[in-house]
Amino acid sequence: MSSASNPLLEAKGITKYFGTITALENVNLKVHAGECLGVVGDNGAGKSTLMKVLSGLYKPSAGSLFFQGKEEILESPRDSQNLGLEMVYQDLALAGNLPIGENIFLGREPTKNLGFLKLLDFNKIKELTNAHLDKLKINVKSADQKVEELSGGQRQAVAIARSTAFNAKVVIMDEPTAALAIKEVGKVLDLINSLKKTGVGVIVISHRMDDIFTVCDRVMALFQGTNFAEASLSNTSRDEVIGWIMGKK
Amino acid sequence: MEDKDKKIESLHLKLIPYFEKYGILLLLVLMILVMHILQPDVFLSWRNVTNVFKQISWQSMLALGVFMVIVTAGIDLSVGSIMMLSLMILAVVAKAGAPWFIVVLTPLIAGFLCGLFNGLGITLLRMPHPFIMTLGTLYIFRGAGNLISGGTPISGFTDEVRYLGHGRIDLQWLGLEKSQYLPVSLVLIAIVYIIFWIFLNKSKTGKWIYAIGGNPNAARASGINVNKILIIVYSLCGFLSGIGALILAGRTDSGYPNAGLQSELDAIAACIIGGASFFGGRGTVLGVFAGVMIMGILRNGLNLMDVSSFWQQVLIGSIIVLAVYIDVLRRDIGTRK
Numbered sequence: 001m002s003s004a005s006n007p008l009l010e011a012k013g014i015t016k017y018f019g020t021i022t023a024l025e026n027v028n029l030k031v032h033a034g035e036c037l038g039v040v041g042d043n044g045a046g047k048s049t050l051m052k053v054l055s056g057l058y059k060p061s062a063g064s065l066f067f068q069g070k071e072e073i074l075e076s077p078r079d080s081q082n083l084g085l086e087m088v089y090q091d092l093a094l095a096g097n098l099p100i101g102e103n104i105f106l107g108r109e110p111t112k113n114l115g116f117l118k119l120l121d122f123n124k125i126k127e128l129t130n131a132h133l134d135k136l137k138i139n140v141k142s143a144d145q146k147v148e149e150l151s152g153g154q155r156q157a158v159a160i161a162r163s164t165a166f167n168a169k170v171v172i173m174d175e176p177t178a179a180l181a182i183k184e185v186g187k188v189l190d191l192i193n194s195l196k197k198t199g200v201g202v203i204v205i206s207h208r209m210d211d212i213f214t215v216c217d218r219v220m221a222l223f224q225g226t227n228f229a230e231a232s233l234s235n236t237s238r239d240e241v242i243g244w245i246m247g248k249k
Numbered sequence: 250m251e252d253k254d255k256k257i258e259s260l261h262l263k264l265i266p267y268f269e270k271y272g273i274l275l276l277l278v279l280m281i282l283v284m285h286i287l288q289p290d291v292f293l294s295w296r297n298v299t300n301v302f303k304q305i306s307w308q309s310m311l312a313l314g315v316f317m318v319i320v321t322a323g324i325d326l327s328v329g330s331i332m333m334l335s336l337m338i339l340a341v342v343a344k345a346g347a348p349w350f351i352v353v354l355t356p357l358i359a360g361f362l363c364g365l366f367n368g369l370g371i372t373l374l375r376m377p378h379p380f381i382m383t384l385g386t387l388y389i390f391r392g393a394g395n396l397i398s399g400g401t402p403i404s405g406f407t408d409e410v411r412y413l414g415h416g417r418i419d420l421q422w423l424g425l426e427k428s429q430y431l432p433v434s435l436v437l438i439a440i441v442y443i444i445f446w447i448f449l450n451k452s453k454t455g456k457w458i459y460a461i462g463g464n465p466n467a468a469r470a471s472g473i474n475v476n477k478i479l480i481i482v483y484s485l486c487g488f489l490s491g492i493g494a495l496i497l498a499g500r501t502d503s504g505y506p507n508a509g510l511q512s513e514l515d516a517i518a519a520c521i522i523g524g525a526s527f528f529g530g531r532g533t534v535l536g537v538f539a540g541v542m543i544m545g546i547l548r549n550g551l552n553l554m555d556v557s558s559f560w561q562q563v564l565i566g567s568i569i570v571l572a573v574y575i576d577v578l579r580r581d582i583g584t585r586k
Contacts (some may be wrong), residue, residue: 056472078472093470095463097530098456106460107471119451123309 008033008067008201008233009054009085009170014063016049017186023049024225026063031170031201036192038216042245044223047205048090051172054203055087056080068169078107086163090174092155094162096148098207100140101129103147104162132165136191153184160191170201177211209238223247273524276572280543284550291553303500305545306414306434307332309538310493311509311516313445313525314486316537319520320449320462321378321482322529327367328490328516329509330390335359335494337394339410340403340504351410357493363390365489368480374431379483387513395506404503413437413492414499434496441492443487446534454487458482462529518565519544522572543568 008029016024024046031037041047052058054065056074065072067083074080077087094103102109105125112121129143138157140150147155156176163171176192177185192215195202206212212219213233220230221244229244243249284292291297311328318325333358343352367383408415416433434576449455457478460468469475497508523540525532544565551561 055470076472077470081472087470089466089470091466093464093467095460095467095530097463098460102456102460103467106467107457107473109456111453117447117451118453120453120456134527 007031007066010066011050011054012064012066014050014053014060014065016046016053016058017061024053024060027222027225027227029054029203029220031203034196034199035167035203035218036196036202036204036216038212038219039203039222040207040212040219040241040245041222041228042247043147044224045222045245047222048174049225050222051087051174051203051205054080054172055085057087060100075115081108081166083200084167084169086166086168086171088156088159088163088171088173088176092148092159094155094159097146099144099146100133100150100158101125101143103158104129104132104165106162128165132161136161136164136194138191149182151184153181153187154181154185156180156188157191159190160195164195164200168200170203172203172205174205175207176204177208178207185211189229209241212241213238221245253299269534272575273522273536273543273572277539277542277546278551280546284546284553287548288553292550297549297553299430299432299435301542301545301549302435302438303412303432305498305541305548306432306438307493307496307509308512308519308545309438309514309541310441310489310496311512312519312522312537312541313442313534314489315513316523316525316532316534317445317449317458317482318379318486319517319525319527320458320529320532321479321528322462322465323366323371323479323482324517324527325483325486326380326383326384326513327363327386327390328486329512330387330394331360331363331487331490332494332497332509332512334363334390334394335404335491335508336498336504336508337398339494339541340406341397343406343410344403349393349407350413352406352410353495356498357488357491360491360494361484363486364484364490365480367487368483372476372479398504398506400506402503406498406502410495411499411502414496416499416500434499437492437496441489442534442538449534454481454514455480458528462531464530515544521569524572524576526576 010030012028014024014027027050028047029037029050039047039050049058053060056079057078065074066162067085072083098106102125105128110121110124110128111118126143133140133143138161140154147158150158160173160176173192176188180188189211190206190243192202202217204211216233218230219236219241221228221241223244228247229249309334315325315328338359339352339356342355363386367386370376370382371379374382413433417430418433418436419430421427449458458474459475460471460539461475461478465475498504519540520532520537521527521540522543523532523536523538525536547564547568548561551564
């Protein structure tokens with residue numbers, strides 16, 4: 001890979017304490033453009049904490065983040081979004097009472113001026129939403145449908161659409177297929193593959209070896225808050241990765 | 250056959266949103282019809298209709314404030330006390346001989362500050378639930394109101410101070426009789442409700458208020474400063490209670506210790522009848538207005554028919570339960586589980 005020397009996103013020596021508990025210790029991670037990195041680990045290995053550090057929800061106790069080679073300090077999710085770093089949370093972080101379009105643009109709504117008032121531009125939200133869903137080949141009845149009326153797979157698709165609506169460069173997904181019916185899993189994995197083709201760097205956290213071995217190019221394992229092992233997909237096997245999760249090399 | 254089913258289903262899908270939005274208005278219209286049939290001479294007379302609006306004027310302000318709080322999945326039990334404290338401050342300032350434009354501003358500022366206090370307590374002190382913070386301030390604000398007034402009524406305000414609650418807009422230029430005036434408080438209700446309708450439906454902050462009620466984690470992950478929005482919401486709720494105090498000052502010409510006693514429960518009831526969900530994220534400004542109207546018309550109509558106020562309590566309670574049960578049924582049809 002030509003860009004191997006210039007990762008899009010790199011985390012160096014990330015350490016995170018919660019009081020006296022060490023959730024992460026000296027963890028390194030990098031992802032390149034158009035690459036999918038799988039992150040595996042047992043419950044409590046620190047996967048979700050690491051992702052929350054990358055998305056700006058948690059501030060690391062030590063360590064630094066580099067985005068396109070430049071060191072960045074993230075104070076809030078807004079900061080990471082501004083860089084083009086998007087997160088798809090395991091619980092999807094969608095507001096069920098709002099329509100699809102308003103969820104996708106939540107916090108970043110387009111507005112129009114009416115005199116001195118700044119009002120939401122609902123037509124633009126709808127227009128942009130339809131165009132974006134078309135681009136990702138996501139089928140829903142209408143952008144006005146409330147999220148609580150959607151199926152699990154559709155919700156996951158909306159969450160992914162939301163993460164890519166603003167020219168994201170890196171998308172981090174926490175267990176993107178955990179809550180899905182089997183036939184919906186394939187669609188979401190297709191979506192991840194098409195994201196990679198557009199040059200987006202993708203980080204997938206997953207328990208499911210099928211997911212990792214379908215979409216990822218590289219896999220790294222966390223064990224008790226530390227880097228445990230890492231390999232490109234072609235140099236490892238399911239059994240080996242499962243061993244890493246349980247702390248065996 | 251299948252086609253027909255599909256047609257019915259799509260008709261359902263098209264109709265449900267309208268029911269969700271306007272169903273409560275149907276109930277309101279139905280009540281007006283029933284009252285009109287029971288009291289054909291009096292109920293829809295100019296005098297009685299304006300009376301209803303005068304009676305609901307200050308409650309409608311409290312209900313609107315509490316509604317915004319309920320949309321965030323919170324609760325504000327202190328609105329009645331905020332109104333009483335604001336009213337007492339107004340009365341003390343008025344008695345001290347301050348000019349009317351200052352007297353008029355005091356309850357608005359006092360209400361806003363009380364709301365801000367609630368908001369800061371809930372966010373900065375990280376109260377486990379707004380119920381606790383506002384239960385505390387329910388006592389604190391009423392106690393403070395009694396402390397500054399000595400627990401006795403203070404009466405007698407100037408016409409300017411009483412204008413919003415007591416003023417009349419003469420309509421004789423339209424060829425109407427002198428008794429057919431428009432209460433200023435009615436115009437005020439309309440203006441305030443329209444402003445807050447625009448705020449909640451058309452502004453970013455308004456959308457974020459609904460988003461917080463729908464899923465606070467989603468709002469936070471979207472980079473929305475949830476605490477800041479909550480502080481704004483509780484402050485506005487206090488501010489609206491301050492407007493309520495100003496209206497009440499006009500209507501009663503007096504600051505009195507029992508002002509707004511239990512009115513927080515009326516405000517919550519109006520929101521619930523109007524279709525706001527206690528779990529947050531659901532409800533409309535129009536619904537709250539309908540809820541306030543339904544309670545106002547029920548009280549007015551039962552008074553006209555000389556029904557005892559004890560029965561009024563029973564009926565209002567029953568309507569709350571009935572309205573929410575209809576809501577439960579509607580949601581069964583409307584959404585997936």
